[in-house]
Amino acid sequence: xxxxxxxxxxxxxxxxxxxxxxxxxxxxxxxxxxxxxxxxxxxxxxxxxxxxxxxxxxxxxxxxxxxxxxxxxxxxxxxxxxxxxxxxxxxxxxxxxxxxxxxxxxxxxxxxxxxxxxxxxxxxxxxxxxxxxxxxxxxxxxxxxxxxxxxxxxxxxxxxxxxxxxxxxxxxxxxxxxxxxxxxxxxxxxxxxxxxxxxxxxxxxxx
Amino acid sequence: xxxxxxxxxxxxxxxxxxxxxxxxxxxxxxxxxxxxxxxxxxxxxxxxxxxxxxxxxxxxxxxxxxxxxxxxxxxxxxxxxxxxxxxxxxxxxxxxxxxxxxxxxxxxxxxxxxxxxxxxxxxxxxxxxxxxxxxxxxxxxxxxxxxxxxxxxxxxxxxxxxxxxxxxxxxxxxxxxxxxxxxxxxxxxxxxxxxxxxxxxxxxxxx
DNA sequence: GTTAGCATGTAAGGAGTTACATGATTTT
DNA sequence: AAAATCATGTAACTCCTTACATGCTAAC
Numbered sequence: 018x019x020x021x022x023x024x025x026x027x028x029x030x031x032x033x034x035x036x037x038x039x040x041x042x043x044x045x046x047x048x049x050x051x052x053x054x055x056x057x058x059x060x061x062x063x064x065x066x067x068x069x070x071x072x073x074x075x076x077x078x079x080x081x082x083x084x085x086x087x088x089x090x091x092x093x094x095x096x097x098x099x100x101x102x103x104x105x106x107x108x109x110x111x112x113x114x115x116x117x118x119x120x121x122x123x124x125x126x127x128x129x130x131x132x133x134x135x136x137x138x139x140x141x142x143x144x145x146x147x148x149x150x151x152x153x154x155x156x157x158x159x160x161x162x163x164x165x166x167x168x169x170x171x172x173x174x175x176x177x178x179x180x181x182x183x184x185x186x187x188x189x190x191x192x193x194x195x196x197x198x199x200x201x202x203x204x205x206x207x208x209x210x211x212x213x214x215x216x217x218x219x220x221x222x223x224x
Numbered sequence: 225x226x227x228x229x230x231x232x233x234x235x236x237x238x239x240x241x242x243x244x245x246x247x248x249x250x251x252x253x254x255x256x257x258x259x260x261x262x263x264x265x266x267x268x269x270x271x272x273x274x275x276x277x278x279x280x281x282x283x284x285x286x287x288x289x290x291x292x293x294x295x296x297x298x299x300x301x302x303x304x305x306x307x308x309x310x311x312x313x314x315x316x317x318x319x320x321x322x323x324x325x326x327x328x329x330x331x332x333x334x335x336x337x338x339x340x341x342x343x344x345x346x347x348x349x350x351x352x353x354x355x356x357x358x359x360x361x362x363x364x365x366x367x368x369x370x371x372x373x374x375x376x377x378x379x380x381x382x383x384x385x386x387x388x389x390x391x392x393x394x395x396x397x398x399x400x401x402x403x404x405x406x407x408x409x410x411x412x413x414x415x416x417x418x419x420x421x422x423x424x425x426x427x428x429x430x431x
Numbered sequence: 432g433t434t435a436g437c438a439t440g441t442a443a444g445g446a447g448t449t450a451c452a453t454g455a456t457t458t459t
Numbered sequence: 460a461a462a463a464t465c466a467t468g469t470a471a472c473t474c475c476t477t478a479c480a481t482g483c484t485a486a487c
Contacts, residue, residue, distance in 0.1 A: 025447095039467090040466075040468095041466050045362070049362060049363075049378075050374070053355065053359075053381050053384070055447095055448090058448055058449075059466090059468070060447070060448060060449070060450090060469080060470090061446070061447045061448075063469085064468090067468095088455090089465090089467090120377065123373055123376075124374050124377055125373070126373040127372070127373055152256060155256060156256075164331075166331060166332070169330075170330050170331050171256075171257070173391060174257075177384075177387075180384075184380060188376075232474095246438080247438075247439070248438050248439080262475095262476090265475070265476055266439075266440070267440090267442090267475070267477070267478090268475050268476075270439065270440055270441090271440090271441090274440095295439085296437090296438065297439075
């Protein structure tokens with residue numbers, strides 16, 4: 018389970034956990050956090066919502082009060098939905114450290130406990146590290162890329178992934194409660210996540 | 225035209241331009257440059273090659289010399305393929321600055337002239353800038369994101385895109401022949417592409 | 432001899448985008 | 460009055476991934 022397709026589901030469950038919402042609103046929020054890349058289309062959001070309705074993960078209510086705007090369908094999580102959300106969030110396998118999937122999970126990290134958080138963070142880090150190693154290894158076997166643009170692309174790519182790895186390391190240290198950690202002094206100006214963000218409510222919302 | 229699906233086609237044409245190759249080899253190289261993300265599967269490469277064969281963009285030859293390994297099918301570009309490659313590379317519309325598409329184009333920048341390069345680079349930069357503006361605007365409307373992880377994700381996302389924008393700016397300056405440019409002094413340690421990489425062979429390889 | 436890597440393919444299925452379709456409400 | 464934004468949805472299509480299927484060669 019937890020294949021790529023469950024990404025939207027996880028995100029929707031997480032967002033609805035913060036309060037009932039209608040589709041349009043959901044899409045806007047999703048686009049704000051989803052990968053900074055492509056936008057989520059209605060053509061994939063609404064069918065996903067219908068599917069979740071069928072599976073009983075969410076409920077729809079059409080508010081009959083004074084309608085400011087057009088009829089809006091407000092969704093909220095059911096108990097089954099909460100269970101499913103917790104189940105999905107506690108999956109720590111490879112699927113959990115895929116790009117989009119990781120971002121969503123991270124966004125809702127407050128809903129899991131530290132153990133899960135650490136596993137996901139470390140999983141993602143080692144996945145990125147592998148990628149880096151593989152590229153660097155294969156790069157040394159091939160000739161030094163005569164083309165300047167190809168070389169620049171490669172350099173930039175490696176640098177980006179390295180930054181990402183440092184970011185993850187900082188987060189892992191913060192989770193473990195390491196206040197600032199010495200680290201390698203030359204790269205110490207890397208990121209330093211907002212505060213320290215260690216300890217956090219271990220309670221997963223079981224309302 | 226130039227929808228998402230043409231990305232593989234463009235990449236294959238570009239690579240074969242640097243010399244004939246068989247599928248397995250092609251895949252390896254593609255994976256080295258393609259987005260640093262997901263790997264390209266055989267299930268999408270081989271069908272793509274077949275399609276290009278049908279369209280006459282490439283030719284296959286089974287080398288009958290001493291076979292070290294198993295039978296390998298070596299592909300090379302046809303004249304039609306070269307034309308198509310040049311046509312694709314000179315498209316400067318929005319599709320050209322999509323993530324993967326941009327990377328591929330950049331990789332083969334040597335095959336186009338500076339005007340095209342500048343348009344693609346600037347297009348991508350403004351696309352990223354838009355994204356940044358939209359997020360920052362919507363962020364100021366919503367409350368300040370109470371959740372620490374949500375906030376951290378946002379911060380990191382913004383920072384990454386900002387870095388990308390600086391990278392593109394440096395490249396644009398380099399293209400224009402600006403040696404180092406003053407810029408804002410605090411962010412001057414940003415990237416500085418390998419050399420200056422201005423001028424480049426305007427000749428597109430016409431076999 | 433058996434595992435690992437080279438090498439090429441096909442079939443089924445999933446996920447999401449594009450384009451279409453509709454209509455209310457608010458702002459200019 | 461027009462344009463923009465809110466709001467929900469469907470159908471067709473494209474693309475890619477997964478899993479399967481095959482078989483050679485090199486290394487252990």
